[in-house]
Amino acid sequence: MFRINGENVEMLIVQAQQATFQELPLESGEVLAPATIEYETYGTLNAHKNNAILIIHALTGTAHCAGKHSEEDKKPGWWDTMIGPGKHIDTDKYFVVCSNCLGGCSGTTGPRSINPKTGRRYNLQFPQITIGDQVELQKQLMEHLEIDRWLSVVGGSMGGMNTLDWTVRYPEKVVSAIPIATTWQLSSQSIAFNWVGRKAILSDPAWENGEYEKELPESGLSIARMLAHITYLSDVGMDMKFGRNLQEENKVSKDFSTSFSIESYLNYQGQRFVERFDANCYLYLTRALDYFSLADHGDGDLSKALAKATADFLVVSFSSDWLFTTEQSKQVVEALKNNGKNVTFSEIDSNYGHDAFLLEVEALGTMIREFLKYQHTKLVRGEK
Amino acid sequence: MDAKIVNRPALIEICKHIPENSRVLDLGCADGTLLEILRENYGAKVHGIEIEQQNISKCISKGIPVIQADLNEGLGSFKDNSFDFVILSETFQMVRNPDYLLSEMMRVGRTGIINFINIGYWLDRFQLFFGGRMPKNKHLPHEWYNTPNIHLGTIKDFQDLCKSLDIKITQQQPIFSALKMLPKVSPNLFAKKCVFLIEK
Numbered sequence: 299m300f301r302i303n304g305e306n307v308e309m310l311i312v313q314a315q316q317a318t319f320q321e322l323p324l325e326s327g328e329v330l331a332p333a334t335i336e337y338e339t340y341g342t343l344n345a346h347k348n349n350a351i352l353i354i355h356a357l358t359g360t361a362h363c364a365g366k367h368s369e370e371d372k373k374p375g376w377w378d379t380m381i382g383p384g385k386h387i388d389t390d391k392y393f394v395v396c397s398n399c400l401g402g403c404s405g406t407t408g409p410r411s412i413n414p415k416t417g418r419r420y421n422l423q424f425p426q427i428t429i430g431d432q433v434e435l436q437k438q439l440m441e442h443l444e445i446d447r448w449l450s451v452v453g454g455s456m457g458g459m460n461t462l463d464w465t466v467r468y469p470e471k472v473v474s475a476i477p478i479a480t481t482w483q484l485s486s487q488s489i490a491f492n493w494v495g496r497k498a499i500l501s502d503p504a505w506e507n508g509e510y511e512k513e514l515p516e517s518g519l520s521i522a523r524m525l526a527h528i529t530y531l532s533d534v535g536m537d538m539k540f541g542r543n544l545q546e547e548n549k550v551s552k553d554f555s556t557s558f559s560i561e562s563y564l565n566y567q568g569q570r571f572v573e574r575f576d577a578n579c580y581l582y583l584t585r586a587l588d589y590f591s592l593a594d595h596g597d598g599d600l601s602k603a604l605a606k607a608t609a610d611f612l613v614v615s616f617s618s619d620w621l622f623t624t625e626q627s628k629q630v631v632e633a634l635k636n637n638g639k640n641v642t643f644s645e646i647d648s649n650y651g652h653d654a655f656l657l658e659v660e661a662l663g664t665m666i667r668e669f670l671k672y673q674h675t676k677l678v679r680g681e682k
Numbered sequence: 683m684d685a686k687i688v689n690r691p692a693l694i695e696i697c698k699h700i701p702e703n704s705r706v707l708d709l710g711c712a713d714g715t716l717l718e719i720l721r722e723n724y725g726a727k728v729h730g731i732e733i734e735q736q737n738i739s740k741c742i743s744k745g746i747p748v749i750q751a752d753l754n755e756g757l758g759s760f761k762d763n764s765f766d767f768v769i770l771s772e773t774f775q776m777v778r779n780p781d782y783l784l785s786e787m788m789r790v791g792r793t794g795i796i797n798f799i800n801i802g803y804w805l806d807r808f809q810l811f812f813g814g815r816m817p818k819n820k821h822l823p824h825e826w827y828n829t830p831n832i833h834l835g836t837i838k839d840f841q842d843l844c845k846s847l848d849i850k851i852t853q854q855q856p857i858f859s860a861l862k863m864l865p866k867v868s869p870n871l872f873a874k875k876c877v878f879l880i881e882k
Contacts, residue, residue, distance in 0.1 A: 628759060631749065635729075635759065635760065636761055640747050641747055641749075642738070642741070642742055642746075642747045642749070643748075643749045643750055643751075645750050647735070664739045665742050668740075668743035669742050672742065672743060672744070672745040
């Protein structure tokens with residue numbers, strides 16, 4: 299405990315945990331054996347087991363969504379503004395679970411894991427995984443934790459695709475779902491951005507056909523990240539933050555090193571990224587995004603796919619998100635409505651672009667809090 | 683009658699016309715009060731459309747499914763004939779193209795219920811006629827230049843519009859507070875508001 303404004307605030311200290319399962323059959327027909335998942339939990343699963351919430355991260359996230367690993371930790375989890383004691387997703391009330399997605403590089407099995415058959419890293423021998431495979435691994439974790447159903451599944455961006463997949467893959471396991479800043483399938487433009495990002499990695503000599511060991515393909519990965527980062531911001535948001543500002547006043551660089559603030563910012567983002575993320579994982583995960591289409595659950599028909607869902611939905615998009623647009627969210631909402639599902643939709647007005655789902659804490663958090671509260675009450679009353 | 687709308691005669695009037703277990707869409711549903719009553723007391727399957735972020739949160743806390751959208755853009759994502767009733771309460775005069783919204787209501791619902799603000803009301807006429815200025819009073823509190831009520835009309839105007847759109851007014855119920863008999867004699871002159879039921 300420590301004190302803020304004279305009030306005792308509980309500091310959430312968490313430990314990452316791992317679970318290993320004998321095998322994970324994949325959509326490709328291959329089997330990962332074994333499959334490890336890294337996860338964190340916050341709060342307590344109550345006796346009725348009706349307060350469990352699954353949080354699913356975006357493309358490059360981790361299982362560490364809230365709290366700190368130790369008091370000395372500089373940075374809390376990636377959604378700490380949202381999740382914690384007394385926060386919008388209140389860990390005093392709910393049992394929150396977050397895991398690292400399959401194919402990632404933060405503890406869960408991915409391309410950089412050791413292939414038990416060879417004793418060496420999988421690298422490009424790693425099977426192509428899908429969003430559905432990620433959900434299947436989360437399902438195994440769910441059973442491991444002896445949770446019967448999720449009060450809610452909550453995810454942004456790639457996590458939102460996982461969320462949508464959960465609702466039709468295991469409808470009986472999902473009481474409610476909150477897909478945020480996401481889409482039911484990538485547009486051609488988004489696939490194009492992913493392609494260029496992967497090309498940057500593939501063209502880095504240090505990538506060495508995925509078999510890099512000492513020298514990492516940092517240049518390729520950081521270019522991929524810089525490109526992607528542009529798609530996470532909005533034109534107006536970038537202009538507000540950086541405008542045409544130069545790094546140093548009146549200094550125009552004669553070479554092609556950073557001159558504008560935005561260049562320097564992107565460079566910084568690229569450099570920070572290679573310290574925490576892996577190039578092969580980036581290849582596999584962006585491919586998983588590209589191949590995802592929720593409509594696959596309905597023979598190519600989104601409406602038919604969502605007909606299977608039984609959850610109540612809160613779908614949220616952001617006005618300046620041009621990566622996964624409001625229009626794409628509305629297509630999900632429309633399909634749900636046409637199936638007579640219980641769906642609420644909000645487009646939050648924001649300049650933050652795709653990143654808004656991490657930044658618009660108040661507007662988003664208020665809706666999530668009220669939605670969870672209602673869903674929980676309904677579940678306790680036995681109406682669901 | 684639900685205590686939450688005891689002072690809102692137009693809402694009471696709207697509830698009267700909705701049989702149990704109806705499918706109801708409320709356009710501009712605000713904090714979802716009306717839909718909550720219709721769901722709790724009338725077993726209605728409800729949906730709302732609302733533009734204000736804070737109202738969306740309030741609807742969510744009541745468990746009212748709501749779509750954040752601008753009514754000026756029509757009801758595009760709602761399927762034809764997907765509701766028994768489509769309600770438009772005190773919002774009609776605020777939309778950019780009331781005629782378009784009326785036809786949209788008739789597309790997605792069987793019956794439309796409109797709570798119409800009547801500027802033919804004697805007080806409004808009195809203020810314009812003798813005061814020489816746009817009416818400003820308890821039911822029209824804004825200045826002429828900043829009012830959200832950009833399409834004010836009279837009961838007769840509304841009747842004419844429906845006629846031109848081939849929409850039938852199946853019922854009209856003038857809303858009044860004190861003078862109980864007069865609105866029945868001449869609603870256009872004595873009713874502040876009027877609840878219309880319309881059908882194709």
